[in-house]
Amino acid sequence: MEAKRHKRKLEYSDIDLSRWKEYEEILTDSLWIMSSRQNTNGHVFDYHGNFIPQIANQTFQRYTRECDIVVDWFLGSGTSAIEAVNLSRRLIGVELKPEMVEHVREKLPLESLEKNVRLINADSASDKARADVNNALREMQAEKAHLAVLHPPYADIIKFSDLDADLSNCSSTDNFLAGFKRVAQNAFDTLEKGRFAVLVIGDKYSAGELDPLGFKCMQVMNEVGFRTKSIIVKNIEGNEKGKGKDSNLWRYRALSGGFYIFKHEYVMIFFK
Numbered sequence: 114m115e116a117k118r119h120k121r122k123l124e125y126s127d128i129d130l131s132r133w134k135e136y137e138e139i140l141t142d143s144l145w146i147m148s149s150r151q152n153t154n155g156h157v158f159d160y161h162g163n164f165i166p167q168i169a170n171q172t173f174q175r176y177t178r179e180c181d182i183v184v185d186w187f188l189g190s191g192t193s194a195i196e197a198v199n200l201s202r203r204l205i206g207v208e209l210k211p212e213m214v215e216h217v218r219e220k221l222p223l224e225s226l227e228k229n230v231r232l233i234n235a236d237s238a239s240d241k242a243r244a245d246v247n248n249a250l251r252e253m254q255a256e257k258a259h260l261a262v263l264h265p266p267y268a269d270i271i272k273f274s275d276l277d278a279d280l281s282n283c284s285s286t287d288n289f290l291a292g293f294k295r296v297a298q299n300a301f302d303t304l305e306k307g308r309f310a311v312l313v314i315g316d317k318y319s320a321g322e323l324d325p326l327g328f329k330c331m332q333v334m335n336e337v338g339f340r341t342k343s344i345i346v347k348n349i350e351g352n353e354k355g356k357g358k359d360s361n362l363w364r365y366r367a368l369s370g371g372f373y374i375f376k377h378e379y380v381m382i383f384f385k
C-alpha cells in the first residue's frame with residue numbers, strides 16, 4: 114500500500130517536499146550549464162553585466178515563498194525585479210546609477226511599482242542605503258527581508274560608471290573588498306534569521322596572476338556573519354555578446370600566456 118503522503122513545507126520556500134519528484138525544473142546540482150539566456154517574460158539583454166534570469170528564477174524558487182521580500186543590493190537592469198514580479202515575490206532594489214533606476218522603473222508594470230516593488234537610488238555600502246531599505250521594509254509591513262541578492266561588479270572588469278562610490282572604480286582589490294564588506298554587512302543586518310543570501314561573482318586576472326575574487330568575497334560574507342551553504346559553478350555563456358573573431362585571439366593569448374580563459378562564474382549560497 115502506498116505510504117500516506119504528508120504535505121511537508123519548508124519555512125523559506127513553497128516547495129512541497131511530499132511532491133519532491135515533480136519539481137524537475139528545479140536544479141539541485143552544483144554545476145549549472147545553461148545554454149542560453151531566457152529572453153521571454155519581460156527579460157531582455159539590455160545591460161552589459163546583467164545576470165541571466167535563470168539565476169533569479171532558480172534561487173527565488175528555492176529560497177523564497179510567494180509574497181516574500183527579496184532585497185537586491187546591485188539592481189543593475191532589474192533582472193531580479195522582473196523575475197520577482199513573474200513569481201509573485203516582492204522586491205526592494207538598490208542601485209547607484211540613477212538612470213538605471215529609472216530604466217528599471219520603466220520596464221515594470223505600474224501596479225507592481227505601486228504595491229510590490231521599491232527602487233532605491235543609493236550607494237549600497239552606505240548607512241543611508243540600509244536606512245532606506247529598512248524604511249521600504251516597514252512600508253511593506255515587514256521587519257526584515259527574506260532573501261538577499263548580491264551581484265557586485267567583478268572589481269574593475271566592467272566599469273559601470275564614473276561615480277566615486279561605484280565598486281567597479283576601486284583602485285585595488287583590497288578597496289573593492291572593503292566596499293563590498295559594507296554592502297554584505299547591510300545585507301546581513303536587514304535579513305531575517307534562518308534566511309538565505311545569493312552572491313553572484315567571478316574571478317579576474319591581474320598582472321599575469323589569478324585574483325580569486327569569488328573566494329575573497331565568500332570570506333567577506335563569512336566575516337559579516339553569513340555561513341556558506343553551497344558554491345555553484347555556472348558557465349558564462351549568455352552573459353556576453355558573441356566574441357566573434359576575438360575568441361581566436363583569446364585562445365592564442367591563453368596558449369602563449371599559460372592560462373585558461375574564464376568560462377565560469379560562481380553562484381554562492383549563504384544563510385543567516
Ligand SMILES: C[S@@+](CC[C@H](N)C(=O)[O-])C[C@H]1O[C@@H](n2cnc3c(N)ncnc32)[C@H](O)[C@@H]1O
Nearest residue numbers: 163164187189190192209236237264273279280
Ligand atoms: C554586475 S551589475 C548587476 C547586474 C544585475 N544583476 C542585472 O541583472 O542587471 C552591478 C551593478 O552594481 C552597481 N553598483 C556599483 N557600485 C555600487 C554601489 N556602491 N551601490 C549600489 N550599486 C552599485 C553598478 O552600477 C551595476 O549596475
